[in-house]
Amino acid sequence: MATGADEPRRVGRPRAGGRARSGLDPVEEILQVAGELFGEHGVAGTSMTRIAQAAGLRQSSLYYYFSSKEELLAALVARASVVPLELLRxxxxxGGSPATQLYRFVRGDVTALTRLPLDINEVHRLARHDAERFAGYWRDREALVRLLSGLVRTGVEEGELREVDPRRAALTVMATDExxxxxxxxxxxxxLDVVACEVADVAVAGLLAEGTPLEAIRAKALPFD
Known part of the structure; x- marks a missing residue:
């Protein structure tokens, strides 16, 4: 994904008043500040001016690192998109049965999403209007769908999950998490741990084949984490 986060790090631009918030690399600090502001005010309600002020940078210095708010958002989203993919892998x-793995994924995915400062639905809306800038996000998301579909397909073939369309089931699980x-x-x-388990209960229970008890799946999944 071609974003400012993928390019060589730029250093040495002056801060407003020479102030450093946390001693982080400037790019890391900008991303941290922007994530906090996007979470609090939304992407539309957060200006580059506000980000620069919160990061202790002159606005011209912020543009030295990121040419636009969209580029900054894309860099944040690129990092966030690998989390569920790495979790599922x-x-x-x-190991474990397909239903056990599915339960663990849902539980972990819900936990990660609720901690994410960005509104995932807002991200989707923006990413659809700028497919080129967010190409990495959509690639990671499609890779996640394929892996999750394969897991569901294996569960169906082994008789642990009921007969469903694997891809639609995977997309439904992801939509529930989001x-x-x-x-x-x-x-x-x-x-949060209660919420994550409750969502996993609902998602997995709806896919289990008749005669497969949810309690047994939950009992096998929880010790892993």
Missing amino acids: RVMAD GSQNWYRGRTRPP
């Missing part, structure tokens, strides 16, 4: 490498991010951020927040 790790879960599959650990939807949990929004309602979890309401005023009343149950403990």
Whole structure:
């Protein structure tokens, strides 16, 4: 993905007042600040001026590192998009039955999404309008769909999961995980580990073949994590 985050790091641009927030590499610091602001105000409600001020940079210095807010967002999204993919690969490498792996993935994915400062639905809207800039995100997402579809297909073939279309089931699981991010951020927040297990319960229970108890799948999945 061609973003400012993929290019050689630029250093040495002056700060507003010479102030450093945290001693991070300037690019890392900008990404951290931008993520916080995007989470608090949304992407549309966050200007480059606000990001520069929060990072202690002159606005011209911010543009030295990132040419636009969209480029900055793409760099953040590129990092976030590899998290579920790496999670699923790790879960599959650990082994276990398909349903057990699926339960672990949903639980971990919900946890990661609820901690993500960006609104994943806002990211999707923006990414659809700029397919070239967000090409890396869509590649990672499609790779995730393929892996998750394969896991569901194996579960169906082994009789642990009921007969479903693997790709549609994978997309539905991902949509359920992503939807949990929004309602979890309401005023009343149950403990995150409880929420992650509840979403995993709902997602996996709907796919289990008759005679496969959810309690047994949950009991096998939880010790891994």
